[in-house]
Amino acid sequence: MDKKFAIFDLDGTLVDSMSYWSQLAEEYLHSRGVEQVPNHILEAIKPMTMEESADLFRRTFGLDITSSHMVAEMEHMMDQHYRNDIPLKEGVAAYLEGLHQAGTTMCVASATAEPLVELCLSRLGVRHYFQFLLSCETVGVGKTQPDIYLQAAQRMGCTPAETAVYEDAVYAAATAKKAGFYIVGVYDQDASAHWEELQSLSDETIPSFEEA
Incomplete structure (x- = not known):
């Protein structure tokens, strides 16, 4: 495909951030004095929202703090990672150039809030490649619905058929595919178990930006 228009996901696609999200529960609970976090708790929270996870932590570990306060503290931890730690995937800068x-x-x-996307990409030196940043928070619905992709295409003045969507998550790629976009599946280590499925639904795949 001659890529005249492109929509990029952030987490797991442009930046290596998924491990920070997967480790957030343990990082937060350790900060609250919980030395050992049972594996069954880590498995239980995978499909949960942050609010649901916080409520489980509070009940399980007897933490004397409201769930909303816990969510705010966990969000602050992730804010710091976006501001300071999360790296660009190898080869991304050259690919964007x-x-x-x-x-x-x-x-x-991105599902990540726009201010954090702005800070992260500016720190990593690639913000200037993008005409604008759009978040699910702004759109009001997640990537199980095509709204964010359709709004992005509308703002760029293009149609889904002439727009490439770069995604590492199968469910998000499937959503964009059903809406008529050209899908570029991007490999991410944290989603490696679903790589074959992503390959099967994608029009094009990127196992590594260094090799793309």
Whole structure:
């Protein structure tokens, strides 16, 4: 595909952040004095929202703090990672420069809040490649619905059929695919168990940006 327009996911696609999210529960509970976190708790929270996880932590470990306060503290921890630690995936900067040189119009569509996306990509030196940043928070619905992709395409002045969507998550890629977008599946170590499924639904795949 001649990529005139491209929509990029952030977490797991442009940046190596998924491990920070997966380790957040243990990092937070350790800060609250919980030395050992049972594996069954870590498994139980995988499908939960942050609020649900906080409520489980409070009840399980007898923490004298409200769930909403816990959520705020966990969000602050992730804020610091986006501001200071989370790295760009290897090869991403060169890949974006190649698209830029080819005249591709690009944006970011992320579940992460726009201010954090702005801080993270600016720190990593690639913010200037993107015309705008759009979050599910702003759109009001997650990536189980195509709204964020459709709004991004509308703002870029293009149709789904002429727009490439770069995603590492199968469910998000499937959503964009059903809406008529060209899908570029991006490999992420933290989603490796679903790589074959992502490959099967994608129009194109990137096992590594260094090799792309």
